Structure formats: structure tokens, C-alpha cells
Amino acid sequence: MATVASDATGPSTELRVLRPGDWERWYDTLLRAFGGATESDEERALWRELTEYDRCLAAWEGGAVVGTAGAFSFRMTVPGGAPVPAAGVTMVSVAATHRRRGVLTSMMRRQLEDVRRRGEPLAVLCASEPAIYGRFGYGAATVHFSARIDTARVSLSVPDGTGDVRLRYAEPGEVLRECEAVYARLVPGRPGMLARHRPGWERVGLLDPESERDGASALQCVLAERGGEVVGFARYRVKLDWGPSGHDGTVRLEELYGLDPAAQAALWRFLFEMDLTSTLVVRGRPVDEAWQYQVSDIRRCLPRLRDQLYVRLVDVGAALAARTYLTPVDVVLEVSDAFCPWNEGRWRLTGDAKGASCERTSDAADLALSVRELGAAYLGGVPLTALAAAGRVRELRGGALAEASVAFGSTLAPWLPHGF
Template sequence: MTADPHSAPPFDLRPLRPEDWEEWYRCLELAFGGEEEPPEERELWRALTEFDRSTAAWDGSSVIGSAGAFSFGLSVPGGAVRPAAGVTMVGVLPTHRRRGVLTALMRHQLAAVRERGEALAVLTASEPAIYGRFGYGQATWRMAVSIPSRRVALPHTPDPTVRLRLVGLAEGSAACEEVYAALVPLRPGMLERRPGWERLPLTDAPGSRDGFSPRLCVLAEDAATGRPLGYARYAVRTSWEGDVPGGEAKVRDVQALTPQVYARLWSYLLELDLVDTVTAYSRPVDDPLLHLLSDVRRVRPTLGDALFVRLVEVGTALAGRGYAAPVSVVLEVSDEFCPWNAGRWRLSCAGPDKPAACERTEDPADLALSVRELGSAYLGGVTLAALAGAGRVTELRPGALGEASRAFGSDLAPWLPHGF
């Protein structure tokens, strides 16, 4: 019998070995267009690679696909931080696309996540359309702002108890990590940074600066004790039109323990000398900054997708978060990619600060949806009611949609503060 010339060639999935990392990572770079990353960034990602969570797809002696995962803690509604697989470094060479390589990598990875006992997998998507078929739902948005700093005002009252201090990135790292760690449980979607991840905001390759200065760090501290209260990391690109300065400050991140310190840090950024525009590309959609500025229309906020969430174990994941209101609903869940999730689940919780339960049931279903919709709603930033309006959730018992949609809500919009 003649072989089908269009059939997919055989390929093998194998755990990544340290000696294969360079070829594996080069495969990823080629999958994303071929440009090599600066050595500083490349070294960081090698150091952070979890080899026991990384897989290479091989065609003979060549790596033709890659997939990895990082071990994160993810903050969820209610303040808990739950284990989550941070899916990363996923790519297939252009020569081997549409042959089942990506599907095989995703299936293999989700089975491994389940075996490790993690109920959640999360990722950021280069192309969002790809990952819906694997059960990932968009769960958070990011907001970009471009602020004409000379055209807006941000009121603040000088506070002698707070001191601002400009420090080097490495010098300020421990204080920044202390502030960041305190904030993680307060907003869903934030990642608990494990050892080694403090290096991410410190990596500042000259080849990636696009004309901006080396990254700067300003610390806000208690003037009496020196205790860190907040920080901002940013870079500046100066420019001139004749004798008139028109520079730009690009904000990497701003975090603070109190509203007063948060306002003080933004005042500092908006008052930088020789700067006309302050830009930030990843802020929460409910950023208090929008309510501090004198003219929000000039900010022109724009939205983009951020974190995608996949429930690997529906029962464990839904029981592992808090709920904003009492709820008792039976969910008819479809999940073709991870069939162990399919079927009816009763979700019950007496209300905020009460433990939740999610168990198999034979009771009639109140809502019908796929695991993708559960991923979108999981962190409280996408409502089940909105998904129902798009025809993606079906109400089977009158009133069940409103009950569940309210319960899944969050006081603060979920936000992913940095990529991976």
C-alpha cells in the first residue's frame, strides 16, 4: 500500500534535557519569527526553565516543537493563592504546523498538570484563537494608557511621613518584592513570585530598550522607619523639537500599599523633567489612576487580553476560590479535551468568607457551559451573564444565571502584572 504523501510524519514527545535546551529554545524563536533574543534575556529564561515540566517534540534528530510550564501560585477571589501551571514556551516550527504537533503537546501537558495535582493552568496567548479549543478562556484584561503629563493634573498633598528615593534596580529589588508579595492575595490574577522570579523585572537588556534609558526604580518608604511602602520602575527616552523637550517615560510597574502612596508615585512619574508623555502598557482595568487624573479623556485607555485560565480539575478549582454571594447551582460542563471534567457538578457556597464545595451530582442542571467559559469567569473579571449574552452559557433554571454570575464576581478586577 502506498503511503499518503500528505499524512503527518511521525514525531516523538520527550522530556527536555539540559543539553538540548539551546536547540529547543531556538525552535521556539523560529516559531515566533526567528529573531534571537538578547543574551541577557536568553540566560534568564534558561535559568527559569523547569526541565521536568518542559517537553520537546522531535522529528528524527531535530526539535520541531516545544512546550513548558512554570510552577506558580495564582491569587483567586477570596484571597487564597492556589497552585497553577504557567504554560509557556509553546511553539511549532513552520514546517510542521497543522500536523497535530501542538495538539499532542497540549494534551500531554494537561495530563501532566493533572498528575501533579494542579487544578489550574494559565497562559498568555500570542494568538488567542489558538487556545480556546484546548479549553482556555480569557479571564483578564490589561489596560494601556498614554498620559500627556503636561495636560492633566493629579492632586496630592505633600506627606512628610513618606520619602521617595531613587535606587538601582538591584538595590531596590528586595524592597519591591516585599511590597509585591503583600499585594498578591488582594487582587485575583496576580502571580506569587517563586525564587528566581525576582530577576524578571531586573533584566534590562540594552538591545531591548528601543532608545530608552536603563530602567530606573523609585522607592516610597516610611520616612521614620525606612519600611518600603511602594515602588515604580520606569525608563525615559528624551527627545527635542528645537529647544522644546518632548520625552517619554515608559512605566514598567507601579505598586503601593496605600492609596496615598500610590497617588504619590504617579505624581512623581507625571512630574518628571523633560517628559511630555507617560505610557504604561499593562495596568488593571479598574486602576485608581483613572479616578485620580483631572481629565481622564486625555488618557485614552485601550484594552487588550491578558491571562487565559484553564480548569484542569473542575471540582477542585471551583471549590478552591471564594464567592461574592451565596450560590447553589448545578453546572453541566462540557470538556472534550479533558473528558474527566465533563458532566454535572453542584457548586455550593454559603457566601463570602465561607468554604465552597463542588462535587459530582445527578441532579438536573441549572446552567450549561463548557470548561472554557468557566476559565473566563474563574477570576471574577468576566461575568457569566456576559457570556450568556454571547450565547456561550445557557440558563436551564430561571434565576440560576444571575445567582451564579453574582457569586463569581470580584471586588477588584483580576490583573496579571507581568508576563511569563
């Protein structure tokens, strides 16, 4: 669930930890903030099941809930492959009747203090309104790739070994275990991916309310297999249509994962060549995914980018020490963080591809930046050099910027495969 909020507390507003008996009112307040959208009983029940009540806040005014904020307990892969505890900030809203009263600020401050007490070095979120969260120290750390591919005019080349992969249809709910096993094997390999350990998260991808299909089919699934082992899967929908010259159907990809290039290519080729269709719509894919280099005409794929995951370092020292670095780095960072002042000051980061340490220091600073820029660069997808060019990072020692920017990089683009 994404987040939406207004900067809205008055002296009569009280923050309380959410009680199970108040969930319905709390959730209805959230839905109203998202325009009063309705949800299926199945979807509502699943989000209630996933709610971590001790991590959710309700802002009350009298007997009414006027603000909501929650968090999920995740472990997120960071450069180097470590699964780092991260609070998945979610379900944030403020009633439109309570704008500009400090409700949002009070919820964000209390939430980050709680994250710190829990020993989680990171907080992450998906923002429905990106302009809101920078002032609370969140930086846009990943983008995702979407496209609308004219499969009638764009062909796909595939690597050697693709022919060894066999595909078969399967009912999505009947092969959930096999699909989750594929997902779990991929999580350690790419920064930004979330380990789905808590029961229930595997079912989010199966939510299939008819009201959200826009005339397309129910969710379909195809498995990729090699030697009797499942090595990938794709979930998708099909919307058939007919024009004056014949079929004009659309395939809408929901999820695709493959354990190796051949498995991925076999699944993409299947989607490109589906009968009675001429368009493939894909959303939220990694920016470095191979298919975009296998197509005959990228322009006819109408590629576009959009911000996705926002990262906030709650404990600068622990967060920077939790990941590895592409090249050796020894740099002193002057960090500003007015919202979480415990992060303010100078930190010496030393590390390489094997590990890192980050400790407070009184040594002269090499780079000066805010915690927001550290969040943006943390997963390796946003170069510190680009942030410096934007005026958001200052180089205080010659050569330090290039050194740190390269070290902070990642061999794979960070990617959040699903919202929360």
C-alpha cells in the same frame, strides 16, 4: 515568555520530556517561531535557569526539534485570597514547516494530563495568538489597561496622606529585596497575581537589554517610603526628545506597586511631573486602578484594553472549591469539556464568602457551559451574564444565571502583573 503555535504531528514525530543537554536546540526552535528574535546572554541564561525540564516537552522529527511546550509551577491568587497551584503554560511553538500535523494538539493534551497528575487544578497562559487556545479550554479571564498620557495637559489629584510619603532614587538591583517584599504583600489581595517563590523570578523585571530600550534610558527605580518603611516602588525608563517648542520627553513605566492609595498616588504624581517630559506611557495595568479616576481628562490618556491571562480549569471540582464567592450560591453546572473528558458532567457548586464545595451530582442542571467559559469567569473579571448574552452560557433554571454571575464576581479586578 508568551506562547505562539501552529496546529501542527505526523507518525514520524515523537514527544519527549526535555533533557538539559537539548535545551539550546529546543530554545532556538522557540525563538525561530517568534521570528528569529535575538536575546541578550543575560536574558537567555535567566530563562534557562527558570526552565523546569520535567515540565517541558520537545516534539522531535529525526534529529530536529519541531515543537516546544513548557510550564512553570506557580501559585496564583484566586477570589478569596487562596494561593492555588497553577501550571503556567509557556514557550509553546510549532515549526512553520510542520503545520497541521497535530503537533500542537498532542503537546496540549499531554501537558494537561501531566498537570492533572500533579494535582494542579488550573493551567494559565498568555497567548500571542488568542484564536488558538479556546479549543483547548482556555478562556480569556483578565484584561489589562494601557494608556499614553499627555502629562503636559492632564493633571493628577491625590488623596489625603500622599504628602506623608517620601520618594528616593535607588539602583534597581540594589533594592531588589525591598521591592520583592512589597510585591509579596500585594499578591494575596488581588486575583490573578502570581507568588514568586522560586529564585530567579524576581530578576525577570530587571532584564534591561539595550536592544529593547528603543532609545530610552537604562532601567531606573524610585522607592516610596513612610516612617522608614518601603511602601512602594516604580521602575521606569526615560526617553528625552526636543521639538520646536522645547522638551518633549517620554516616561515609560515598567512596574509600579504601592501598599496603599497614598503610596500609589505619590509614585504616579512623580511620574506625571518628571522634568523635561510631556508623555507617560503605561502598559499592562489593572483596569480598576485609581489613577484613572484621579486624572483631570481621561480622554487625553488614550486608554485601551487588551486580553491578558487565559485560564483553564484542569480539575473543575477542585478549582471551583478553591475560591470563595461574593454572595451565597447553590447551582448545578452542566460542564462540557471534550479535550479533558474527566471534567464532563454535572457539578453542584455551593459556597459563599467563607468557602465552597463542588461535587459531582445527578441533580438537574441550572446552567450549561463549557470549561472555556468557566475559565473566563473563574477570577471574577468576566460576568457569566455577559457570556450568556454572547450565547456561551445557557440558563436552565430561572434566576440561576443572575445568582451565579454575582457570586462569581470579585471586589478587585483580576490582574496578571507580568508575563511568563
